[in-house]
Amino acid sequence: MTQYSTTKAIATARELIDLFTKELTTMTNVVESYDSSGNPVITAYNTNSAGNKVVVIQVQPIAWTAVDILGLASNVYCPHQINICTEATSSSSSGIVGFLTPVELLPILSEIAKRGMLVNWYQSHQGTVPALAQITAANLVASFGDLYWSAQKAQ
Numbered sequence: 819m820t821q822y823s824t825t826k827a828i829a830t831a832r833e834l835i836d837l838f839t840k841e842l843t844t845m846t847n848v849v850e851s852y853d854s855s856g857n858p859v860i861t862a863y864n865t866n867s868a869g870n871k872v873v874v875i876q877v878q879p880i881a882w883t884a885v886d887i888l889g890l891a892s893n894v895y896c897p898h899q900i901n902i903c904t905e906a907t908s909s910s911s912s913g914i915v916g917f918l919t920p921v922e923l924l925p926i927l928s929e930i931a932k933r934g935m936l937v938n939w940y941q942s943h944q945g946t947v948p949a950l951a952q953i954t955a956a957n958l959v960a961s962f963g964d965l966y967w968s969a970q971k972a973q
Contacts, residue, residue: 823856824896827877830933831858834875838862841925845871853878859950862926867947868905871917873926874948876901880936899936902926903948903957906941937962 831850838848838860845862853859857878866872879896886892905917918926930937939960942952 823852823858824879824898826896827879827898828858830898830900830935831860831875831877834877834929835860837929838926841929842922844922845873853950868945869917871922872905872948873918874903874950874952875926875930876903876950876953877935897936898933899938900930900933901938901940901953902930903940903942903950903952905946905948906944906959908944931962 835848835850838845842848842862845864847864847866848860848862851859851861853876855878857876860875860877861872862875863872864870877898877900880899882896884892904923907917927937938953938958939962940948940953940957941959942948942957946952
């Protein structure tokens with residue numbers, strides 16, 4: 819089944835691009851592209867090669883397989899997810915640190931966590947440039963639910 823992106827995914831990606839262009843001082847290039855399903859992909863880097871500060875972010879709707887009471891495809895109330903991919907280092911045995919420092923990760927993670935979407939964090943192996951192809955189940959290191967709105971409810 820071919821899945822096509824949504825207006826929400828495209829608008830979210832464009833908003834993130836605008837914010838990252840202003841906030842990411844060590845990654846001077848913020849480029850938008852699209853995957854084969856039309857989902858937006860953001861690549862932020864200074865030098866797009868292994869061993870450098872590179873992050874790939876994909877915004878996409880979560881696969882919708884629900885059916886109504888008659889067994890027909892139901893209306894799509896499309897929740898979305900943001901997939902982020904960074905490169906791990908050999909010293910990041912936990913798979914979390916990588917080449918990006920906390921100062922560089924903070925604006926990225928804080929902005930995507932505020933979107934009210936599921937966040938999946940993937941890491942490519944050291945020596946492998948983060949790319950859309952690295953967003954696979956084997957490279958998943960963390961998954962965060964709706965952190966922003968959950969925090970708001972607790973206040």
